[in-house]
Amino acid sequence: MKTLIKKIKQKKELQTIGDAYVLSTIKKILAQNPKLKKVVEEKRTRSKEYKEAIKKVREKLRTEYGMFSENLSAREQILNKKNKNLAKELLSLHPSTKERLEMYPHIYKKIFAITGKPKKILDLGCGMNPISYPYMKTKAKYYASELNKKDCEFLNKYFKITGINGKAFPLDLKKPLLLKKIPAVDVCFLFKVLDTIEKKGHKLAEEIIKNVKAKWVVASFATQKLGGRPMQYPYRGWLERMLERIGYEYKIIKEINEIFYVIRKEVKLWDATPKK
Numbered sequence: 001m002k003t004l005i006k007k008i009k010q011k012k013e014l015q016t017i018g019d020a021y022v023l024s025t026i027k028k029i030l031a032q033n034p035k036l037k038k039v040v041e042e043k044r045t046r047s048k049e050y051k052e053a054i055k056k057v058r059e060k061l062r063t064e065y066g067m068f069s070e071n072l073s074a075r076e077q078i079l080n081k082k083n084k085n086l087a088k089e090l091l092s093l094h095p096s097t098k099e100r101l102e103m104y105p106h107i108y109k110k111i112f113a114i115t116g117k118p119k120k121i122l123d124l125g126c127g128m129n130p131i132s133y134p135y136m137k138t139k140a141k142y143y144a145s146e147l148n149k150k151d152c153e154f155l156n157k158y159f160k161i162t163g164i165n166g167k168a169f170p171l172d173l174k175k176p177l178l179l180k181k182i183p184a185v186d187v188c189f190l191f192k193v194l195d196t197i198e199k200k201g202h203k204l205a206e207e208i209i210k211n212v213k214a215k216w217v218v219a220s221f222a223t224q225k226l227g228g229r230p231m232q233y234p235y236r237g238w239l240e241r242m243l244e245r246i247g248y249e250y251k252i253i254k255e256i257n258e259i260f261y262v263i264r265k266e267v268k269l270w271d272a273t274p275k276k
């Protein structure tokens, strides 16, 4: 299955989709097409049917994963309706944010209980997450960055329609020095981003965390394995070791499908009694 997932994700517009999501789509398609299923199980990678399976899965991903494909009509249509459930409907379009729908009403409360209510927020590799702004219960200025321009244009339209004081702009996180050019903020979100952009090692994660001008960085990670089963050990040991080495303290918030590291960039011992 790993080879098939890799092959399917060779198309540029599908590369940011999580492997677990691709796998569940493969399973759906194969369940509907026993002939294709047999060929895939037999690993007949050169056969006509194997190629057809790839094509069908890609087609389905393109329509379901509107956000990062050329099929932008679903989100545009919802946005233009301007109804009361705008945020909820838009968040349902994308797997990461859909999964968080139950969590959104309480997760920001938990995060801000640690960081304090921010006046400025930066959301890196933001996807659809900025749509969840109403759940933050804040009037904070919101900076959001995504890889492609179209997603940013859409988010800026959403900010305008909803009156949110926000600005979305394109930024490639593989160039972490660019982070120095972004205004300083209180809290920076890195939700499910570090696992997405790093394939080998964690140098980039370290550069991003160090370079971003924020008092706090909140990095989150999926806690489900490929196929949807929960990870036995959902913590990111590499991140904990790195933070200890560079001297940043952190607290962990563990939710059902996601783990959040709330990282303090300013040096302060959590339990130290304030000096008089």
Ligand SMILES: C[S@@+](CC[C@H](N)C(=O)[O-])C[C@H]1O[C@@H](n2cnc3c(N)ncnc32)[C@H](O)[C@@H]1O
Residues within 6 Å of the ligand: 016, 018, 068, 096, 097, 124, 125, 126, 127, 128, 129, 146, 147, 148, 171, 172, 173, 174, 190, 191, 192, 193, 196, 197
């Ligand atoms: C799993 S999604 C998470 C989206 C969002 N942060 C959330 O949690 O809802 C990973 C995001 O990283 C973005 N991304 C991937 N590579 C990137 C890069 N090189 N620079 C900036 N963003 C990137 C993708 O476009 C995608 O929105």
